[in-house]
Amino acid sequence: MATTQKRLVMVIDLDRCVGCWTCAVACKAENNVPLGSWWNRVLTPDAGGPFFAQPGKGPDGKPTMTFMPVACQHCENAPCVHACPTGATYKRADGITGQDYSKCVGCRTCMSACPYNVRVFNWREPAKLEGLEGDHLGSSAVPERIKGVVEKCTFCQERIDRGELPACVEACPVQTRTFGDINDPNSEVSRLIRERGGVQLKPEFGTNPSVYYLPPRRKRSQLAWDDENTGGTV
Amino acid sequence: MIKGMSKPVLAWLGLLVLLMLAGLAMFVNQSMNGLQVTGMRNPISWGLYIITFAFLVGMSAGGLIVSASAYIFRIEKLKSLAPVGVVAAVASVLGAMAMIIPDMGHPERLLNILVGMRFTSPILWDLVVITVYLLIGLFEIWVLFFRKAGSNQARERVLEKAAWVAFPVAILVHSVTAWIFGLQVGRPFWNSALMAPIFLSSAVVSGLGLILVIGFVGRNKNIPGLDAENRAALAKMLAAFIALDLFLLFCDLFTPLYAGGTAEAASARVLVSGALAPIFWSEIVLGALLPFVLLVAPQTRGSAGWLGLAGLLVMLGVFAKRINIILPGYLHPNVSFSPGISTGDFSMASNMVGTSPFVTVPTYAPTITEITIVFGVLAMVAFVLTIGVRMAAEHREALMEGVRA
Numbered sequence: 001m002a003t004t005q006k007r008l009v010m011v012i013d014l015d016r017c018v019g020c021w022t023c024a025v026a027c028k029a030e031n032n033v034p035l036g037s038w039w040n041r042v043l044t045p046d047a048g049g050p051f052f053a054q055p056g057k058g059p060d061g062k063p064t065m066t067f068m069p070v071a072c073q074h075c076e077n078a079p080c081v082h083a084c085p086t087g088a089t090y091k092r093a094d095g096i097t098g099q100d101y102s103k104c105v106g107c108r109t110c111m112s113a114c115p116y117n118v119r120v121f122n123w124r125e126p127a128k129l130e131g132l133e134g135d136h137l138g139s140s141a142v143p144e145r146i147k148g149v150v151e152k153c154t155f156c157q158e159r160i161d162r163g164e165l166p167a168c169v170e171a172c173p174v175q176t177r178t179f180g181d182i183n184d185p186n187s188e189v190s191r192l193i194r195e196r197g198g199v200q201l202k203p204e205f206g207t208n209p210s211v212y213y214l215p216p217r218r219k220r221s222q223l224a225w226d227d228e229n230t231g232g233t234v
Numbered sequence: 235m236i237k238g239m240s241k242p243v244l245a246w247l248g249l250l251v252l253l254m255l256a257g258l259a260m261f262v263n264q265s266m267n268g269l270q271v272t273g274m275r276n277p278i279s280w281g282l283y284i285i286t287f288a289f290l291v292g293m294s295a296g297g298l299i300v301s302a303s304a305y306i307f308r309i310e311k312l313k314s315l316a317p318v319g320v321v322a323a324v325a326s327v328l329g330a331m332a333m334i335i336p337d338m339g340h341p342e343r344l345l346n347i348l349v350g351m352r353f354t355s356p357i358l359w360d361l362v363v364i365t366v367y368l369l370i371g372l373f374e375i376w377v378l379f380f381r382k383a384g385s386n387q388a389r390e391r392v393l394e395k396a397a398w399v400a401f402p403v404a405i406l407v408h409s410v411t412a413w414i415f416g417l418q419v420g421r422p423f424w425n426s427a428l429m430a431p432i433f434l435s436s437a438v439v440s441g442l443g444l445i446l447v448i449g450f451v452g453r454n455k456n457i458p459g460l461d462a463e464n465r466a467a468l469a470k471m472l473a474a475f476i477a478l479d480l481f482l483l484f485c486d487l488f489t490p491l492y493a494g495g496t497a498e499a500a501s502a503r504v505l506v507s508g509a510l511a512p513i514f515w516s517e518i519v520l521g522a523l524l525p526f527v528l529l530v531a532p533q534t535r536g537s538a539g540w541l542g543l544a545g546l547l548v549m550l551g552v553f554a555k556r557i558n559i560i561l562p563g564y565l566h567p568n569v570s571f572s573p574g575i576s577t578g579d580f581s582m583a584s585n586m587v588g589t590s591p592f593v594t595v596p597t598y599a600p601t602i603t604e605i606t607i608v609f610g611v612l613a614m615v616a617f618v619l620t621i622g623v624r625m626a627a628e629h630r631e632a633l634m635e636g637v638r639a
Contacts, residue, residue: 113420121578122268
């Protein structure tokens, strides 16, 4: 009888990601993220070096590279939400882990609680590039932040409230990201997770993230994906 | 009060005031510029402030737990330790509370915690339980030093009742502080059921260490509760708790190291043979084994000086232990692929080669700001201790009468 509650999830297809960082930059612009802080990063699981420039080697000895965007996982069982003493970090009914910057006391317990290191703190007054200091970039609906508060990806909660998609989903040039309601079995995200075997990041922490990764099919045999990267629930 | 003080004491208090002022100045600077003046960044988001906070919470244990258990278990002789024990507890807890302020991005929003009331947060529990702990301590200080009315017998009855509250609250204070770390599922090294027992045993070790240091510094001052007989009893107790503390630490590290291959094992190896090994082995050898020998060897255990040294060593050892618990939790990020975690730092230089706003291997070193602020808080603790212990020495006659009665 009860209508199923909507739960918004993001599906990231690792077969498609080319590692261009457009999503990360679009996120910074949309959310007015200060210099030095990134809500969204594109990791390179099988590469090394300070600029992730050295590719890893596949089982055939040839160089290989896979890209894996990581932002807030919007865990259903969110350690940061349990840890936050003020309610500055909270769960919304649609599954988003929201941030209320005006409540944050800057204790950073959420940063220690997060298993994915996706939270960033404003160690200084948010800095902008020269010439853009006074500007509020991106959406005017995104609240300004001050120094001493913790920020993170909010799935662009302001855009979602307007019925739009998160900025990273729209910006991706190769449609790596799909966004939708996992509680609707007919949604695109549900279909992808079902058919491609979507996995969550580090499920062993029991967090039940709302971000699902579709393992790369081409590189499946060589990638540490199956066990090392996801905790073995492929 | 100043009239009765000798020149060395006045010089000592003056030095402490200077340290406090220096810390305050650095705190003002930090408040204006943000926490960028510390060595903390996103990958290691808690540093010296929280380490010192955990240390000071622990240090409050010794005297209060011992004197409270003296009342609960009716160990008549140790009841006389109550004044010094309560003073040490109040001084340490005040320091711990002061230590939290500079760690917060917005200390002026502190009351948000009471408004928000997120009941699942160990930070909220800690705020409540530490406040209660401080209030009990202040109440006992009032009863011991300032309460005019009532006989000594009446005072002892009040203290006994207070002990029944103080003892469980003291246990809770250390457990809850441990749970700030131990309940974090996302930090495998912290996420250990042994965290609360270890915090409790280290707390008693450092707290008793402090009492022995006070016993040495004030050995000619007739401080109530710190005669040779009580010192010997405290030394025995401290030796036992050092052994317990070492055993718990061994269990906590041996479990992951035996299996190997896990994130906990990687963090444990950082301690045993990695970057933190010098601090770790100093903690074991200089901060536990050596003082243990000093406390039990017949040649040294009767001397206030050697016991004081043992007390100082275990305090430093427990401080090292706080470092060795907190930092390894951050050193092996669960998702550590290149380019790594966003640090929060950036470079405006046109030549960006060699600088990245990400790291895969987190690092941390405290800055002068952090060290100065920590010394300022420690100076405040020492200031309150000095005044409080002198007050206890002045009240000696009245206090001892009550115990005898």
